[in-house]
Amino acid sequence: MKFCNQCGADVEKRVPEGDNRPRHVCTACGTIHYQNPRIIAGCLPVHGDRVLLCRRAIEPRLGYWTLPAGFMENGESTEDAARRETLEEACAEVEIQSLYTLTSIVHVNQVQLIYLAEMPVPSFGPSEESLEVCLFDEAEIPWDSLAFETIRQVLRLYFADRKQQRFPLRHIEIDSNAFHSARVHD
Amino acid sequence: MKFCNQCGADVEKRVPEGDNRPRHVCTACGTIHYQNPRIIAGCLPVHGDRVLLCRRAIEPRLGYWTLPAGFMENGESTEDAARRETLEEACAEVEIQSLYTLTSIVHVNQVQLIYLAEMPVPSFGPSEESLEVCLFDEAEIPWDSLAFETIRQVLRLYFADRKQQRFPLRHIEIDSNAFHSARVHD
Ligand SMILES: [Zn+2]
Ligand SMILES: [Zn+2]
Numbered sequence: 613m614k615f616c617n618q619c620g621a622d623v624e625k626r627v628p629e630g631d632n633r634p635r636h637v638c639t640a641c642g643t644i645h646y647q648n649p650r651i652i653a654g655c656l657p658v659h660g661d662r663v664l665l666c667r668r669a670i671e672p673r674l675g676y677w678t679l680p681a682g683f684m685e686n687g688e689s690t691e692d693a694a695r696r697e698t699l700e701e702a703c704a705e706v707e708i709q710s711l712y713t714l715t716s717i718v719h720v721n722q723v724q725l726i727y728l729a730e731m732p733v734p735s736f737g738p739s740e741e742s743l744e745v746c747l748f749d750e751a752e753i754p755w756d757s758l759a760f761e762t763i764r765q766v767l768r769l770y771f772a773d774r775k776q777q778r779f780p781l782r783h784i785e786i787d788s789n790a791f792h793s794a795r796v797h798d
Numbered sequence: 799m800k801f802c803n804q805c806g807a808d809v810e811k812r813v814p815e816g817d818n819r820p821r822h823v824c825t826a827c828g829t830i831h832y833q834n835p836r837i838i839a840g841c842l843p844v845h846g847d848r849v850l851l852c853r854r855a856i857e858p859r860l861g862y863w864t865l866p867a868g869f870m871e872n873g874e875s876t877e878d879a880a881r882r883e884t885l886e887e888a889c890a891e892v893e894i895q896s897l898y899t900l901t902s903i904v905h906v907n908q909v910q911l912i913y914l915a916e917m918p919v920p921s922f923g924p925s926e927e928s929l930e931v932c933l934f935d936e937a938e939i940p941w942d943s944l945a946f947e948t949i950r951q952v953l954r955l956y957f958a959d960r961k962q963q964r965f966p967l968r969h970i971e972i973d974s975n976a977f978h979s980a981r982v983h984d
Contacts, residue, residue, distance in 0.1 A: 615806035617799045689902035716875030
């Protein structure tokens, strides 16, 4: 950030009065431009004993498999966002069951919320954002072709929890781009 | 938003190619400036059968009571943020138990996460952000002097759930400034 989006003047990085960390502050109008984590909302859609994955049609990680999820927009709830992303990316309508994972992706300033969701009818398909969309049973999951570590963690936890048929909210913390870097706790 | 924070040129509001909603797009460098909901993280600190509230020293709602909570910063997890806000606003160290409420505050583009937290030692006090900090039992809660509808909902649910000693994650949706406008579901 180099310029104030309110008045166009230069911004400088300094600690505002009463604050305790550096912010981008406008040198002319004084507006403080805060930068905060963004929310990614999505679903783990389930039909019978299979889960729905999308093969990404866009960068990053084009061609790799992921769950339908994307940035939450202004003017919607977290569940609205999760349902919308599932419809946009997988052309699937789902019934949200519960919040299943909350992942703090610290190094990129994102918080990912994945809802467990029932897909009563196995109706889905590709979209502008997905090259293909498929149902996978546990043995078929393309573990080596997953797009993101966050998604690998969600799927790993899901298949473990499914053995007990209990899906408590899981907190995950990831602070590097490396796979296998997650810290998971209840 | 009137100017591009990357190059200082004018921004216009239009739907970018491949998108489906209007964004602020720079007329010179083409940068798309997304605006997304922000996360507020905090705690419901409990000591014995009492809960900790803070009387706000800052606007909005100066002088009214609230739970310790504030905007999540870049570079931290949601739980880090909840603990930090509790330390900053109430000078209290807590042990987080579980995520208790997730509130989509749709009309102001915020998502509020409140963690249930144990306060093993009743050590707390005022701060730059709190005029006073006190433990309240259920009968003492200042219901008519609470700062925000979100906080009223969290406390209302907490005292109801405490009768069963079960604290499942609650989803709340609020889409107006009016008190009593919340929609609550599991
Ligand atoms: Zn300015
Ligand atoms: Zn620009």
